[in-house]
Amino acid sequence: MPGSSGRGSLRAYLLLITLIALVIVYYRIPKPCQEPLTYRIGTVDARFGVSRQDFADAAGKAASIWRKPYARALFREEPEGRIEVNLVYDYRQEAADKLKKLHYAIGTTKDAYDDMKVRFLNLKAEYESKNSALAHDSNAYSRRLGAHNAEIEAGRQRGAVTEAVYKRLTAEAGELNNIHENLQARREEVTRMADILNSMTVVINDIAANLNLDLVKSYDAGNKLGSEFCGGEYVSKDGKRTITIYQFDDSNRLVRVLAHEFGHALGLQHNNNPKAIMYRLMQSDSLSLAPDDVAALKERCSE
Secondary structure (H helix, E strand, O other), X not given: OHHHHHHHHHHHHHHHHHHHHHHHHHHHOOOOOOOOEEEEEEEEOHHHXXXXXXXXXXXXXXXXXXXXXXXXXXXXXXXXXXXXXXXXXXXXXXXXXXXXXXXXXXXXXXXXXXHHHHHHHHHHHHHHHHHHHHHHHHHHHHHHHHHHHHXXXXXXXXXXXXXXXXXXXXXXXXXXXXXXXHHHXXXXXXXXXXXXXXXXXXXXXXXHXXXXXXXXXXXXXXXXXXXXXXXXXXXXXXXXXXXXXXXXXXXXXXXXXXXXXXXXXXXXXXXXXXXXXXXXXXXXXXXXOOHHXXXXXXXHHOO
């Protein structure tokens, strides 16, 4: 049947065209590491005290770390680069900065967690004691002030008070003013203590979340607990790729956390070597790839 033969030939022809197209697409898609990934500098929050150029330099140093095993660039900065690299100041860096000003040592180890937890519990006990005493004394002040104002109003309605009562009320007004100022100072103190407790909560929960330790509860219901606290984050979603840095201690750590996120951009996952760039915690200050990093990169680039 000629018609059937012709349709068969057409299907075979279309199948051949489809296979050829798939082969072309396959070979046109760059394999991992064959072409540099492009990036651009996006937001640089001035509150870090880092200039846009300094941040770009840090990103360049971080990107260059990954070129060593292959002696060629795996990243290239371009004005329209596909990966947007941002420096965003939020509650994470704010919490760390507050504690640093108070000379709190911040780390990522179990010892750092234990030390911060002890200080947190001690401050928590002091806060609760002072806050409870403040509430008690504030209520006593309110009752005394109410009685004082009621006596003044009663005297006003009578049209006169004795000289002795006037002197007593005047002296009492001075005492009440002093008590009010004392209570206000104590309110400011417990507010500062609560703020420190919340900052400690963020930092402690950062360490705890990464080490599978117990989290601590925030004193501010609206404050983020920090269980997702991390120095940086790589996200690829809806065709958009971003690297966002939230927190770092110094220029060396900035380069290292950038290098870690660039590793994720290459498709690398966390490994179990505490000295590696791709370890899930910042346990080393080294800016060199560990053998585990190199092995993972070579495996990825050979796909």
